[in-house]
Amino acid sequence: MALRSICVFCGARPGHDPAHAAAAVTLGRTLAEQGIRLVYGGGAVGLMGIVADAALAAGGEVIGIIPQSLEHSEIGHSGLTRLEVVDGMHARKARMAELSDAFIALPGGLGTLEELFEVWTWGQLGYHQKPLGLLEVNDFFGKLCIFLDHLVSEGFVRSEHRAMLQSSNSAEALLLQLQDWQPTAAAKWAGQRQP
Secondary structure, eight states, X not given: OOOSEEEEEOOSSOOSOHHHHHHHHHHHHHHHHTTOEEEEOOBSSHHHHHHHHHHHHTTOOEEEEEEGGGTTTTTBOTXXXXXXXXXXXXXXXXXXXXXXXXXXXXXXXXXXXXXXXXXXXXXXXXXXOOOEEEEOSTTTTHHHHHHHHHHHHTTSSOHHXXXXXXXXXXXXXXXXXXXXXXXXXXXTTTTXXXX
16 A cells, blocks of 8 residues: 555653654654655644654655644644644544544554544544554553453454554554555454344
8 A cells, every 4th residue: 555644643742761752753754755744733842743843854744733722732833834723633633534544653642542542443443444553662552552452352352453553663664564554354343243
């Protein structure tokens, strides 16, 4: 699958580990060097600002989507290729998904996880067939992945749907995984008795 545009979910804070910022720089630069447009939440702070600045510095195209209510508190990035201001968080996520061929999560907090899980759920339900990935930084997502595997073993998530989420500690390797990913044919409710 050709990836022309990737949405990156990440923190509006840089985190304590300098490796988080370094990974954001590498990802932003790699996307630009491969001619892949970056779509993200539009902030100028934290990992959001770092990944955007790295892509811009490498000559990449960057589109930010930010709710009007957060434009000032998240300090909307004024140097982007395009900054779209939308009505709210739901509109933000829908627009980011609309503009993107794939999704990558860098380290972040509740908002990052919420965005990742919502777009993953949309894929599980068949609303899109776009790949998702975690850019692993010093085992940041390690315990989360263990828990996701636990959900499979407990029968709450199908293994095919768990496999929708790729993971790598290399931006280049993760992009290759996302390009090679094939959508699952398993329906969410396959094999279950309907009420």
